[in-house]
Amino acid sequence: NAGVTQTPKFQVLKTGQSMTLQCAQDMNHEYMSWYRQDPGMGLRLIHYSVGAGITDQGEVPNGYNVSRSTTEDFPLRLLSAAPSQTSVYFCASKEGVTYEQYFGPGTRLTVT
Amino acid sequence: AQSVTQLDSHVSVSEGTPVLLRCNYSSSYSPSLFWYVQHPNKGLQLLLKYTSAATLVKGINGFEAEFKKSETSFHLTKPSAHMSDAAEYFCVVSDRPVGSNYQLIWGAGTKLIIKP
Numbered sequence: 001n002a003g004v005t006q007t008p009k010f011q012v013l014k015t016g017q018s019m020t021l022q023c024a025q026d027m028n029h030e031y032m033s034w035y036r037q038d039p040g041m042g043l044r045l046i047h048y049s050v051g052a053g054i055t056d057q058g059e060v061p062n063g064y065n066v067s068r069s070t071t072e073d074f075p076l077r078l079l080s081a082a083p084s085q086t087s088v089y090f091c092a093s094k095e096g097v098t099y100e101q102y103f104g105p106g107t108r109l110t111v112t
Numbered sequence: 113a114q115s116v117t118q119l120d121s122h123v124s125v126s127e128g129t130p131v132l133l134r135c136n137y138s139s140s141y142s143p144s145l146f147w148y149v150q151h152p153n154k155g156l157q158l159l160l161k162y163t164s165a166a167t168l169v170k171g172i173n174g175f176e177a178e179f180k181k182s183e184t185s186f187h188l189t190k191p192s193a194h195m196s197d198a199a200e201y202f203c204v205v206s207d208r209p210v211g212s213n214y215q216l217i218w219g220a221g222t223k224l225i226i227k228p
Contacts, residue, residue: 040121040220040221041220042219042221043218045216100158100161101156101158103155103156105155106155
């Protein structure tokens, strides 16, 4: 199993550009989520999904969109990048009733 | 509302000496508590979790944590530090029951530095 994979590993965007961060898992997990990690703040939940076709907002959803058309994939879209979105983004998945989340390696995004 | 405070942003110990990383939480309900570790430029890995069973929880790599309700603490310890323990450690709390959706609150992290 590859586990949770994320692409790209690094990305630099200009303000106003859009892009999609990719996340995939091969463990058949129902739950998937996106977090951002900023220095001194721990992880904050952006969006999550409890199954294909179902998504919901987390703590900091503004400026981001998600969709979940398959169990495996959970892409995160930045609609119009802003410098405040400079961060490290982590995708995670878990089985339905356990809290143990499996994290991807992260995407380091810089918006100039 | 639930919250979690990691009392030290950095902890430095010598190799072979004990490790103590402190975490205090507040929760309206009976919490579930977790410690995650993040090695440099790597993803996050679950070290251990407390979900209302035994108050002393053993995790991977020789780490353990004790849930103390009266002190609202969940400190992480290891008897003897190893160079490979150098990483950032996150304390996480949730007061939602197992099976609910994502409502985990993350601490700001403690960087553990191991001196040779």
